[in-house]
Amino acid sequence: MSSNLLFAADALLPARNQMAISLGAHIILACFGVAMPAMLFVLHRKGVNGDDAALELAKRWSKISGVLFAIGAVSGTILAFEMGLLWPGLMEQFGDVVGLAFTLEGISFFVEAIFLGIYVYGWGRLPAMTHQLLLLPMIISGMSGTFFIMSVNSWMNAPTGFEIIGGQVVNVNPWAAIFNEAVFLQYLHMLLAAYMVVSFTMVSVYALGWLRGKRDRLHRLGILVPLTFAVIATPIQPIVGHFAGQAIADRQPIKLAAIEGLADTEESVPIFLGGYFDGTEVVNGIEVPIPGLASFLAQNSFDAEVVGLNDVPVEDQPPVNIVRYSFQIMVGIGTGLAMLSTYVGYRWFRHRDTFLDNKWMLRAFIPTGLAAIVAMETGWITTEVGRQPWVVHEVLRTEDAVTNGNWVWFTLIALTVVYIAMFSAGYGVLRSMSKRWAAGETDLESPYGPARIQELVA
Numbered sequence: 001m002s003s004n005l006l007f008a009a010d011a012l013l014p015a016r017n018q019m020a021i022s023l024g025a026h027i028i029l030a031c032f033g034v035a036m037p038a039m040l041f042v043l044h045r046k047g048v049n050g051d052d053a054a055l056e057l058a059k060r061w062s063k064i065s066g067v068l069f070a071i072g073a074v075s076g077t078i079l080a081f082e083m084g085l086l087w088p089g090l091m092e093q094f095g096d097v098v099g100l101a102f103t104l105e106g107i108s109f110f111v112e113a114i115f116l117g118i119y120v121y122g123w124g125r126l127p128a129m130t131h132q133l134l135l136l137p138m139i140i141s142g143m144s145g146t147f148f149i150m151s152v153n154s155w156m157n158a159p160t161g162f163e164i165i166g167g168q169v170v171n172v173n174p175w176a177a178i179f180n181e182a183v184f185l186q187y188l189h190m191l192l193a194a195y196m197v198v199s200f201t202m203v204s205v206y207a208l209g210w211l212r213g214k215r216d217r218l219h220r221l222g223i224l225v226p227l228t229f230a231v232i233a234t235p236i237q238p239i240v241g242h243f244a245g246q247a248i249a250d251r252q253p254i255k256l257a258a259i260e261g262l263a264d265t266e267e268s269v270p271i272f273l274g275g276y277f278d279g280t281e282v283v284n285g286i287e288v289p290i291p292g293l294a295s296f297l298a299q300n301s302f303d304a305e306v307v308g309l310n311d312v313p314v315e316d317q318p319p320v321n322i323v324r325y326s327f328q329i330m331v332g333i334g335t336g337l338a339m340l341s342t343y344v345g346y347r348w349f350r351h352r353d354t355f356l357d358n359k360w361m362l363r364a365f366i367p368t369g370l371a372a373i374v375a376m377e378t379g380w381i382t383t384e385v386g387r388q389p390w391v392v393h394e395v396l397r398t399e400d401a402v403t404n405g406n407w408v409w410f411t412l413i414a415l416t417v418v419y420i421a422m423f424s425a426g427y428g429v430l431r432s433m434s435k436r437w438a439a440g441e442t443d444l445e446s447p448y449g450p451a452r453i454q455e456l457v458a
Contacts, residue, residue, distance in 0.1 A: 012399055014408040015086045018415055022079050023384075024377055025419055028197065029072035031376070033112060034146050035198035035229070036065045037138035040119075042225055044132045053217035059123055060437060064430060066120045069113065071426045076109065078415070086408065089401035090391055093169050097162050098155060100174035101148045108145030112138050146194070147187050153383070154182035158251055159392050182251065185244045186383075192237045193376045196337065199230035201369035207362045214438075215356075223365070224354060227344065230368075234341035237334055242297065248386075249298035252393060253307035254316070255386035258323040260294050261285070264308040268292035273328065277320045318388045326381035333375035337368060 040058050047055025080102075084091050119134045126134075155161070161177030162169050206222030249256045256262075261277040262269060271293045275285025292302030299306075309317050344361075348354065355361040391398040 011404060011406070011408045012402045014412040015402045016398075018086060018408065018412045019082060021412075021415060021419060022075065022082055023380065025423070026072065026075040026079055027376065027380065028373060029068055029075060030146070031194040031197040032065060032068045033072055034142040034191065034194040036061065036068075037112075037116075037135050037142055038195075039198070039202070039226055039229060040065070041132070041135040041139065042228075043221065044135065046221075048128045048132055051221075054221055057218050057221050060433075062116075062120050062123070063433065065116060067426060067429050067433075069116055071422055073109075073113065074422060075419070078418075080106075085405075085411075086403055087391065087401045088403055090396060093396065094162070094392065096172045097169065097174060097177045098152045101151045101155075101178050104178075105145050105148035105152075108141040108148065112141040112145065115141070143191065146191060147183075148178065150187040150190050151178040151180065151183045154186040155180050156390075156392050157186075157383070157387060158182035159395050164395075182247060185240065185247055189237070189240050189244055189379075192233045192240060193372075193379065195229050195233040196237065197369075197372045197376055199226040199233065200337070200365075200372040202226040203230060204366050204369035207365035210356065211359065211362050211366075220354075220356065223356070227365075230337075231341045231345040231348065234334075235338050235345070238338050241331075241334065246298060246300075249306070252387065254309060254312055255318065255323070256298060257307055257309045257311075258318045258320045258386055259327045259382070260306065261320055261324050262294075262306060262308045264310050265305060266308065267295065267305045268303050269294040269298075269306045271297075277324060282324075316389060318386050323382055323386045326378040326385065330375050330378040330382060333371050333378075337372060337375070340364065340368070 040061055043054045043058035043061065047058055115134050115138045119131065119138070122131045122134065155177050158180045159177075160180045161173040161175070163171040165171075203223055203226050206219050210219050210223065245256070248259075260269060261272060261275070261282040263277075263280050268291060270291060271288040272282040272285030273288065275282040277283075290296075292304075295304040295306055296302045298304060309320065344355070387393055389397050389399065391401045
């Protein structure tokens with residue numbers, strides 16, 4: 001077999017991996033674009049009311065947002081090209097259905113980019129109130145952009161807004177596609193996840209600094225402001241997740257069967273933690289000692305029937321263990337973060353305890369940022385892998401949507417190199433900013449700017 005035929009035959013695997021890398025990286029950056037403006041608004045508001053430390057922290061975080069947004073713009077642009085290049089079978093057939101959502105998401109992105117640029121540039125140049133109000137369109141556009149991009153993903157899980165007649169997509173209604181029956185739960189689930197990721201990431205960074213002796217007003221605000229968002233958002237997430245799980249039971253029962261490792265349709269289905277699905281049952285799993293718990297979570301009845309994997313042919317079943325493990329990791333981490341947030345909220349609002357003198361609590365905060373990221377990524381794995389082998393549920397198979405090009409392995413390698421370089425550079429910039437702030441610098445003038453050049457010439 002020639003090398004060209006070999007690469008073309010294997011296009012599905014590298015295309016999947018390329019999308020996984022692109023989406024997995026971009027979604028983290030997108031979270032900061034969604035949640036950071038609201039936190040900046042709180043800090044800026046406190047600063048306008050006389051808290052100089054809050055204003056300084058808002059200034060620093062705005063520059064961090066600018067760096068992350070720039071990287072996110074690159075990764076988002078890559079994704080836009082990948083949708084057409086890697087999955088022409090999807091876009092050729094359904095471009096008219098989802099095109100409006102992509103367009104509106106792009107408009108939201110540009111609006112946020114414009115106002116972020118003005119906000120970052122506006123320090124010391126705009127009136128205080130005007131400067132603060134620039135954050136409002138950033139908050140709105142971040143939320144709207146998330147809604148429109150989530151509408152595309154939810155449409156893939158609950159396709160509507162079109163008919164297929166004679167093999168052709170006709171009677172297209174892009175608004176029906178945007179407002180499909182899955183969109184609101186998926187959107188809310190993602191919105192809360194974004195706030196959790198950003199909140200816990202900022203808390204973990206500043207909690208580590210506090211433990212290392214940086215006990216100033218900046219670090220105090222760096223813990224307490226995002227922690228407030230985390231305490232509000234995190235306990236709501238399991239509730240939304242529960243209703244989203246019940247929706248999966250109705251619309252995508254085979255995905256639920258993969259999550260539970262259920263081969264045959266049964267009533268009063270238990271839940272097994274861990275273990276391995278061998279094709280017929282979960283082996284070495286730990287059964288939760290509540291009979292019919294999976295049935296109850298899916299249908300609100302301990303005796304309810306749950307559809308098994310064998311209700312569809314093997315070729316229509318997702319890779320079970322990947323879906324099971326990713327789902328259980330997401331739920332396990334999410335439950336832990338919800339319990340921690342609920343405890344913090346109870347102690348905080350009842351006893352006014354900020355935990356800043358409690359080393360064990362501060363240590364507990366340190367891994368929460370990474371944990372929230374892992375929970376979000378495994379949630380996406382559950383959603384995307386659990387839908388396989390369909391790119392559009394029960395309408396278009398992934399293998400029929402992928403390109404037949406012989407270049408995908410090369411673009412996968414190139415993309416991996418680009419992402420490693422891009423994220424390494426981004427980390428270097430943020431690290432440099434952090435060190436210079438720690439050294440007492442505030443404006444962070446460019447080392448190659450006019451003032452520095454004059455100094456070197458002199």
